[in-house]
Amino acid sequence: MKRATTLYLGTALALVAWPMAATAQDAGNAEVDGPAEPAEDMAGESDPFTIVVTAQRREQDLNRVPISIEVLGGDKLADTGISTLEEVTLSVPNFQITQTGLTTQTYIRGIGSGNDPAFEQSVAQYVDGVSYGRAQLTRAPFFDLQRVEVLRGPQSILFGKNSTAGALNIITAEPTDMVEAGVTAIYTPVFDGVEGQAFVSGPLAPNLAGRIAVRGLSEDGFVYNTVKDRDEPQREELAGRGTLQYDSGPFKATLKGEYSTFDVTGRNLLVSQDVATRTLPNGAPLDFATALAGAGLPGVLQDTTFNYRRQADADDYDRTDFWNATLTTETELGDSLLTTVTGYLGYDRTTSVDLDFTSASILGALTRENYEQISQEVRVATPDDRTLSVVGGAYFEHNRLEYSDVTSFGPNLANLGYGVISDIGVARDFEQTSTTYAVFAQVQWRVSDRLRVIPGLRIAIDDKTASRTLVARQGAFSFDGPLVTAPTPIVVLQxxxxxxxxxxxAGTGHDLSRSRSESNVVPSIALEFDVTDDVLLFGSYREGYKGFGFDARSNNNQSFGFDDxxxxxxxxxxxxxxxxxAASVGLTLYRSTYSDLQISQFDGTVGFNVGNAGKTRTQGAEATARYTIAPGIAFNLSAAYLDFEYLDFRxxxxxFGETPDGDVVNGVQLCDYTGERGRFTPKWNLYGGLNVDRPLFGDIRLKANADVSYTGEHNVHDNLDPAGIVDGYTMVDARIGFGTDRWTIAAVGRNLLDERFRTYAAQVPFASNVGANTQYATASRPRSVAVQLQLRY
Known part of the structure; x- marks a missing residue:
């Protein structure tokens, strides 16, 4: 399993050694002579704590950005071994990512997008200015980064696609004008994990520089599958990126190409509870495990508590190939800047999911997903020191999603009284094309030396066309088997x-096709007032929207379209x-009211339906503090309070077991969630981090950091079952290393308190038929300690 990654690491080391050997022979290259300046010396500069961000499409000091924002630098990400967005959540309060059985969900301030693959994202992701418009793209490994900016709250004017909850602005590392190279290798014994990253960067010709970066990962999992006698999920990932940059001064062009493959075998999904509400004639509780045993399937469900053990017997995998090409140009027009961003990206994904979570063959699914997107943005920015300055432009995006799945009914359904539909697969085909056109502008008016008024406007048109068919076919895992024509299985399925x-x-019919076009005008206005040169007050009002769409995964023909x-x-x-x-503080108070919040919920059998909640409110406060205690010693603090409530959601x-008291939809009465908190809405999130980079003796330095976060109690269940409430937990990560400017060896600890908790929960299909509240859950990563080696040139 480790052969490919070992080969990769050898190649990476060779990539780093090549520029070292080549430049060592070039004594005349003064640019690369001598080591980099020590961090202690750098700390004495006149502006030791300036962090530059581009959250408003301009380079700005973080302390001058009137947005609730958290920033993680590329060095911090590399040092701590963070290589997925899910691992970023430790450092960013009010930001959560979780994996379900079908997709990845991202939430900011309790607002996110559910399981449907056709959803646009409430938390938008941008990489080098290109919108990554589908949930699966959040799972792409990221590496060799300059920084990650997490922007909380609606970002409705300056980014390509509207986002109602927030945005992730990811900036990859650019080519350098001097030769640089580095390699990082990490070994994690508890997961038998090996990860390596390497890059080479430098000039290629006058005005032309290049950069190559690669990453590989191979690891076993942390949930033991007793049926297959292995730990899961097992991950194999490879990624590469090449960047060319031409810079003549008034004109700069950057061309980036990237390809990655990330494969997962098995899953960290397990049955977390099996609670009976009925009893057998002998008085014994009738839970799902007992019912399966009584139906002739003894022992197929043994672990029914949250104990990091599972019994899935079917193939369980998730394989994705991802590609991206981005061309960015910057042209000086006098003292203004014209920027163009052209993006092309896509992915192919295939998955197999064991949906019964037992060692019996009851229910499973196969999915195939293909996504392609092209986008073009043109943007002009005038100098912001004028009385009137503007950032404005136009945006175009076209994407196409093809999604197919098969809900597979296995032979052991006969044991549960559903033999008539065993060895049948219900095949779904969904296709959607979407085109967006938008123009936008944000104007800054300097009313005085200290007061600025900043109005903004975005006008967008969204066109979408979609189709969905659903048929039953012979063969449990067949996309194209013979159609089922016998009336009895059709009646049971329906x-x-x-x-x-x-x-x-079948009579009902399920061959849907629809087109729709909507236009939206989105305004915003902000006020900024400099109390002093070091103190900024701000206030803003923003509107935003997330586009309408079509439900890719519903099983009934009444649920297809949903609104903005x-x-x-x-x-x-x-x-x-x-x-x-050297020190800074920030406080943001917010209140957001959502209309027609897009919700995807499990229907209690084998499907999900998308709908719109009437009205939802999130409000609260977010605070940050940063302080450089001494040269090479700094700490960060963050805190967030969240008040979330469904104001109207019937x-x-x-x-499970809840008495319906809501609206009647398609003849079925639903439940009233009005007054409830949503999923992933802890009241409190706290974070503290300490970073140390100090000389010890000679050229040897101590490089250490510690990160502590607390997440309060919250519900992770799809349908807000009280059993889905997770107690508050504290995560501790730490790293301690020794080295020089050329090398570092370190120990990296993650989740050192070994907190084990559910990050998502939902019902196990068919369990409710016997009156059991049986749930499965996604398990968090347990404690790990790794050895890390870094080489730099």
């Missing part, structure tokens, strides 16, 4: 399990810096 089928004789999601958001805050910018899918 009446008992809620499928609307397009088979001959809208938000009205108010924010006010303060940013202040002290001690020659169309929630009922949790």
């Amino acid at each position: 009446s008992a399990l809620g499928f609307s089928l397009n088979n001959p004789g 999601e809208y938000v009205n958001a108010y924010e006010a805050g303060i940013r202040a810096s002290f001690a020659n910018n 169309r929630g899918n009922c949790a």
